Amino acid sequence: MALLDLILNYDIETWQAFLQERWLVLVAALAALLIVIRVVKTVVKWAIVSLIVLGVLFYSGYTLKDLNMDTVRTLGSQVTETVKREAVSAMAGEASQAAFTDNGDGTYTVTTDNLELTGKQGDNEVAVFFRGVSLGKWKIDEAVRSLIEAAKSNR
Structure with a gap:
């Protein structure tokens, strides 16, 4: 939630300037996300998706201080827990x-x-x-x- 609040607190002019200056990179990132989600069938795809999203955020001018490393750690923990849940359900099945x-x-x-x-x-x-x-x-x-x-x- 902290990351979402941080993103939503930017004013409209900042977002418009960012989109006008870097629309090509955003389109490429979106295309990469769609390809990864459609082609990669393993749990690793969510790690790749997370990396792409974090890369776009860093490219947009956010710093690690802005993102708050606790948010990044939480994201990593969520990916790890998802993988573990899938592995445990595979064990049962x-x-x-x-x-x-x-x-x-x-x-x-x-x-x-x-x-x-x-x-x-x-x-x-x-x-x-x-x-x-x-x-x-x-x-x-x-x-x-x-x-x-x-x-x-x-x-």
């Missing part, structure tokens, strides 16, 4: 087709169409990859545990 592989060295791998979990026997966290993109190490919570158990029972 793809549990029946999950495959468990014992790697023989005390580690295991659970794979589905969209997910890959790699962990060590007895550890309480796993490395999570969603559509080939690393989401880092996650604690083994109920959703992760149920995916691992379902993969073991699918053997």
